[in-house]
Amino acid sequence: MxxxxxxxxxxxxxxxxxxxxxxxxxxxxxxxxxxxGWRDQLKAQCKEVVREQGLENVTVDDLVTVITPKGRALVPDSxxxxxxxxxxxxxxxxxxx
Structure with missing residues (x-):
């Protein structure tokens, strides 16, 4: 830029x-x-990450790092x-x- x-x-x-x-x-x-339904999809994604890694092994920063790209990709074109x-x-x- x-x-x-x-x-x-x-x-x-x-x-x-x-x-x-x-x-x-x-x-x-x-x-x-x-x-x-984007919000619900992201909530489900977060739950999946926590389930996979274990609650005691996941930080908010971890969730943000994993979920942010998915969240952006899930925003409908409309x-x-x-x-x-x-x-x-x-x-x-x-x-x-």
Whole structure:
């Protein structure tokens, strides 16, 4: 990522935070992930890791390391597309970026 891209990301993130849109997007994401069963799938994955390694042998950091890539891969494309569209619409409405 070059300096210009980094500056643009920072400006977009700042605008998302300032307007409250970032919280709205996070809440939408939470809702969609629950609706599609993603949360339940991740919970089952965590239980499986604990079952395989034993409760006394697993740390939160271990779970995060194992589950994060799986969690990202399990997010449905429809949810990703919806969030991307919402971000694009938000950016199109902003004149100061």
């Amino acid at each position: 070059n300096d210009r891209e980094a500056e643009m990301r920072t400006a977009i993130n700042l605008k998302l935070v300032e307007t409250g849109e970032k919280e709205k997007l996070k809440e939408l994401l939470r809702t969609r992930l629950i609706e599609c 949810v990703k597309k919806e969030l991307l569209q919402r971000i694009k619409t938000f950016l199109a409405q902003q004149t100061s970026l």
